[in-house]
Amino acid sequence: MSTVFVVSTPINNTALAVRDLVIRYGDITAVRSASFEARHGEVTAILGRNGAGKTSTLEACEGLRKATSGSLRVLGKDIAEIDNASRARIGVMLQDGGIAPSARVFPLVRHYCRLYDRGVEPRRVLEQVGLQHRASSTWRRLSGGERQRFSLALALAADPDIAFLDEPTAGVDLDGRDMIRGIIAELTAKGCCVVLATHDLDEAERVARHAVVLHQGEVVLDDTVENLRSGQRRLEDVVREVTR
């Protein structure tokens, strides 16, 4: 008798809906009228050059940055009015970690598991990111790749329904990348929407189903990776062309 695994996917498959998003810092417009969607069970990569508005967009989606105008709906709710129960379903991995150098791996992961209160076992999270042998180390004693995985562990503490990952593989070695890809695959397999911002187009090509390319704060491409790569082209060539 064969076993059938059923992934529970919400009826409305849209996990993130961004409409006419504008973000200004004083006179500088970081994001101008960006619109796109990201779905449950898929990886959406936000791509673009430095200063394209990727991190600003991601931080607005995480509720960490106020949008100047436009609407942002995360898990069906306006991010500006999101309640704690929904906030607890959002995993976040910041570009720079957001971890103090003196913070120890296990106590901080356990603390985040308690803050999210989603019944996640901290030891299990450490095993997932391969840091069980570094449980008592401080952030400052970890290698670059281990720091990235520590930061990812804090996002996993939410057992997220949507995860925003900013440059998750930056500074990570090959084994570490494989591990992070595996974690992302596990997340999407259980219906989580993964939104990642990255400069690494090869990585995006490997893990993402959907790509949104930002250039000077505007969405210049929004399609599946498969469509973008039609005609044997690499994603890098496509992005290079539209962001020239």
Place this chain on the structure above:
Amino acid sequence: MKLVVQQTRMELTTLLRNYEQLLLILVIPVGILVFFGNVQVLPDSVSLSRLVSSVLTLSIMSTAMVSTGIATGFERSYHVLKRLGATPLGRERLIWAKAMSVAIVEVAQIAVLLVIASIMGWSPGVVTWWKLIVAIVLGTSAFAGIGLTLAGRLRAEANLAAQNGLYLALLAVGGIIVPIDELPDAMALIARILPSGALAEAMHTSLGGATSDAWFSYASGSGVWLDLLGWAIVAPIIASRLFRFDG
């Protein structure tokens, strides 16, 4: 409430593991109390009871302003505050957790200092408890406001230097250890406006000590409380306007 308690526990654990902070909030106030309580280098007007009030003031300043300010400044620069802001804890509960950890540390500090003072022969006069609690609350609010204003605007290293510099300046000429009426006129005038001298005097009178002439002539006794109240209201308002969670 559960999340606030959880975060408060984390704040206290972090504090206990930080030796510089422990030096600031406990070792220095205890050292000053024991040293100046035994070595006669301060003016005669500084009795043991005035020294106790001064050291309690110093401990409140250490915890509410310097310790909280330096820790928060570094957390801001490492984006720790930003990261916590993306959890269900949120910014409002984070502020409550910080306030609770400051309150717990202050209670512990005051208890330790009063036990040591008692061993040194200090006994309080007629303590007006409600005044003592009001003084501690107002002082904490004033110094936390000043500390967070600096922490919320300056780069972490500049904030560290500013907090320590301000601490030493207030310790020396803020009317804490050296009484205001022993300071040169111009310095005394400034010290009367600062929250440090006002808190030391409010603590002293709350613990049953006699009112200082310097403060009495300043505004008929109530000047101390008005001064402290002003700082307790204005400093947190300025902090809330200027503080940036993301550095």
